[in-house]
Each structure stands twice: as C-alpha cells, then as structure tokens.
Amino acid sequence: MDAIPFALDGYLAADPEPGDGEDTASWRLNCSAGTDHLMEEAVIPCTTTQPEIAHTLLTERQPGDLLRVSGHLTLPDTADGVIQLHADTLEVLWAAPVLDGDGDDADTATTTDTDADRNSAIAALADALTSLGQAAPGSGQSIRIHISPTGTLGSGLEHCHHFDLPPALAHRLADYIDAMNCSLDSQHPDGVVLDPETIADLTDLFEDIDLIGLTNTVLNATRPEYRPAVTQAMDDMFGDIPAPEDTDP
Incomplete structure (x- = not known):
C-alpha cells in the first residue's frame, strides 16, 4: 500500500532503540486526544533512516518528550499488520525535565499523595478543556494546548493531553484567566512590602x-x-x- 504523507504529535513512550541499519532508530509515540486521524489514545511505531534524527533520538531524547514527527505513514495489508510512521523530520515541542536520580528517596506516601492531587487536577482541567472544545469546535485554524505532568513521563503518559480550540474560544479563555488573575491580585497577603x-x-x-x-x-x-x-x-x-x-x- 502506498505511503501517506502524515504529521503526528505525541509523547515519546519509551527510550528509542537503534534500528536494524546504521544511523537508523525506532521509537513509539503515545498520541492522546486531539489527533484528527487516530483514535483518542494510540501508540504509533515510528522509524527513521535520517542520521540526524536517529542521533538526536538516541542521544538527546527521553520518555515524556513531546515530539512532532512528519513523514509517510504506511498502512498494513492485513488486519493484523502494523501501522508505521517513517519519519523525515522531527521537532521537539516540549522536553520533559531530567530528574536527579542521585538524591535521597522521597517519602513514598507523601509522593503518592502529591501525585494523586496533581493527576486529579490534570484530569479536571482536561475534562474542562475537552468540554470547552466540544461546545463550539469552530472551523478553520485552531490553537493547540498541551498539558502534562512535569518530570520524566515514562510511566505517566496517560496524564498527557492536548486540545484544539478555535481562536474565539481561546480569547474567551484568556479573558477568564485575566479576570481570575485580577481577583487574585486584589487579595493582598499580609506583609507585602512596596519597593x-x-x-x-x-x-x-x-x-x-x-x-x-x-x-x-x-x-x-x-x-x-x-x-x-x-x-x-x-x-x-x-x-x-x-x-x-x-x-x-
């Protein structure tokens, strides 16, 4: 089957691996809500024969990085075949922070509670943005918003989302945020010292x-x-x- 020109945004699901040939690499992208041509959650295998892309993936990138990959998508000839994206270009949209593994282990219970609070906040924000986008999907150009936890995301990709909003809704969202900021600024904490x-x-x-x-x-x-x-x-x-x-x- 002929390859289809295709561009894809997604989070690096695991460490990239060297390909079968020299200066090649293979990796998997986790694609969340907002992808037009795929189901809501999907993991897409990717490969490249471009030496620069392979070198970047194998030496600089880590799980959780948000990447934009463009190239050609090949569809399987049989139902049990594998979809694969052969990448010609690679753009890093967001780099996951590198965690310091040499420090002392944090208290497990505290970390778990903190993660639970963070993940529930992400879920609430994702539901709100999803509802906002579905209320008035609009037409023409759109604005994409990405949200995800900080830190290495190898085991937290289910909490990564991106959403497409039309410009009119993005303006309304900006107005709501400005109003919230004005409200917060009006609540002067004790001990504020003017310069x-x-x-x-x-x-x-x-x-x-x-x-x-x-x-x-x-x-x-x-x-x-x-x-x-x-x-x-x-x-x-x-x-x-x-x-x-x-x-x-």
Whole structure:
C-alpha cells in the first residue's frame, strides 16, 4: 500500500532503540486526544533512516518528550499488520525535565499523595478543556494546548493531553484567566512590602495635591445646603480643611 504523507504529535513512550541499519532508530509515540486521524489514545511505531534524527533520538531524547514527527505513514495489508510512521523530520515541542536520580528517596506516601492531587487536577482541567472544545469546535485554524505532568513521563503518559480550540474560544479563555488573575491580585497577603521606587512615586503624587485648591473647587461646586456634610466628609479624609465661608462664593 502506498505511503501517506502524515504529521503526528505525541509523547515519546519509551527510550528509542537503534534500528536494524546504521544511523537508523525506532521509537513509539503515545498520541492522546486531539489527533484528527487516530483514535483518542494510540501508540504509533515510528522509524527513521535520517542520521540526524536517529542521533538526536538516541542521544538527546527521553520518555515524556513531546515530539512532532512528519513523514509517510504506511498502512498494513492485513488486519493484523502494523501501522508505521517513517519519519523525515522531527521537532521537539516540549522536553520533559531530567530528574536527579542521585538524591535521597522521597517519602513514598507523601509522593503518592502529591501525585494523586496533581493527576486529579490534570484530569479536571482536561475534562474542562475537552468540554470547552466540544461546545463550539469552530472551523478553520485552531490553537493547540498541551498539558502534562512535569518530570520524566515514562510511566505517566496517560496524564498527557492536548486540545484544539478555535481562536474565539481561546480569547474567551484568556479573558477568564485575566479576570481570575485580577481577583487574585486584589487579595493582598499580609506583609507585602512596596519597593522604594513605588513608595517614592506615591509620595510625590500626594505631595503634588493642593488640598486647599481641591477643597475650594469641590465646595464651590456644591449646593450651599450640602456644604457642611461635604466639608465634614473631606475633613474626615484629609484632615482640617477650610470652612465653606472661607471659600469663594
């Protein structure tokens, strides 16, 4: 069967292995939700005869790396055959952090609880983004969002997801995040210390305010019967201010 030009995003499922020939390599990509031509979760075998790609995979890449592979997809002639992607180009979309294996072992129970909290948060976010994308799939160009745990992902690929959103929904999502950030910024924690430059700017701002001129302007624009109440309010805010009779009529 003829090979089909194909591009694929997926997480490196295991360490790549040398191929049968010199300067070749084989590996497997775990493809999660969002792939148009494949089922929701699939592991696709890949090979390459490109020396640079083979060298990169065998010496630099590790399980959990998010890769974009393009080349030609060969379909099996029989039902029990194997699909295989022969790669011509390789792009690293995200590199999984390298964990330090020389340190002391962490407490297993604490690590398990932390992982469970992280994985449940990823699942909740994945459900929300999936629902958002299904609500209005849109047409034309889309924006892809990838989420995954940090660290080496050789045993955690089931928690890796990517989603396609139309630009209109991406704008709405950005607005919601901005609103959430504004809410968080308004909750000033105790002990916040302003930097000296900000304090100096605020000091200059208040020193430039002419309280007498401001008072006269406000009271001159206030009906006479309301001036005592306004005077009291401004006195509470700024301290002693001129009485209404001291201002111009």
